[in-house]
Amino acid sequence: MSNDIVLVIVVATALLFDFTNGFHDTANVVATSISTRAMPPRLAVLFAALLNFAGAFISIKVAATVAKGIVDAGAVTPTVVFAGLVGAIAWNLITWWYGLPSSSSHALIGGMIGATLAAAGASAVSADGVFGKVVIPALVAPTVAFLTAAVSILLAYRIIGRLRPGPVSNGFRIGQVASGGLLALAHGTNDAQKTMGVITLALIANGNLPEGANPPTWVIVSAAAAIALGTYSGGWRIIRTMGMRIIKMDPAQGFAAQGAGAAVILASSHFGYPLSTTHVISGGVMGAGAAKRVSAVRWGVAGNMVTAWILTLPAAGGIGAAVYGITRLFGTGATGPIVVAILILVGLTVIFVRRVQRGSPITAEART
């Protein structure tokens, strides 16, 4: 009974994380389309939400690899998963508050690592797995997106160079609707699977599914719905950073950045790499800007983002470990997760009430 209560809390927390993932990473999908005026903000997030939902059904390869080879499955209990998720949610909310496009994927992996370390010690975490499946892709993915977008925009400028800018910009704006759609689909494919993977991990840990099982249909549908709802809610603070504060984009650059991002995410989804869509799109945006003029990129903003990326794993891990420690203060039963879940709900309610009282500082309408 106690285990089932913890499992229900874990599933609810995983779906909350998925919501914050969509909400936090909306910027990755829509920021370039909004900043170049390819689409109105509300329509852009609705479009992205629908394609995020559809994308979640395309593949479950990343779901199978999200924590595999990084933490010892034998050490993972539902309470460990819960603590890891809380670490990830907390880091997502902190970075959202400061408008920093950090990685939800790394927050999730960091949270899981921290909670596992606290629960079972260092031997339960594979340094090789962290290096090979997290650190290397984190270095390679944004670099490849940067190079792809940079080469793409240089070729595009060469091809369209002497043509009248009006029709060319309109053409790229139309193209951005398609490339933005592809990006949203890729985002749903890659990111919704992480939540599916975590819920499946908890179900396996609780004995509801056999080892190595694929996510059940209800897990796929609920994860798809949660990320789509989060995306529709729109994280306007991060959209502003991604769409306007890194570079001032023209439609061709927006198209090149989105095309590069979608290509990298789809390719890595094909090979089962759980990479960060945030890192990829940020790399694409910077590449599209730097290829035109290196000084066009606001490197100070980019530096803040990279700092947040570096901090993500240890910060989410630290919170995950602390949350696991707090739950253990109440013993090994369901009391600890229940207390922490209540505290989270109270915290979210306070944030929501304060935001309603102050009025939303950054909205779709107040984006420019």
Added chain:
Amino acid sequence: MIATVVEWKTLGESVLYSLVGGIGVTTAFSIAIAGATRSYELARDGRRSHATAYGVLAGVAVLVCLAAISVGIYYTTKKT
């Protein structure tokens, strides 16, 4: 240590697909826009045959983009 931890072949293939796909689609779409714009301008100037040729170029480039996107989605859903 790095050599054994990282699946370099898979990573290399992923990088290659990303580069070819991303650069290919943007280039093809730029050709489509250039073709369509030139076709419109030439048709307006009464140079029908040249306008048609640029129109065909734009059409082919759009088809290349659509094919690349379809292949990308297909391979994402297909098992490695």
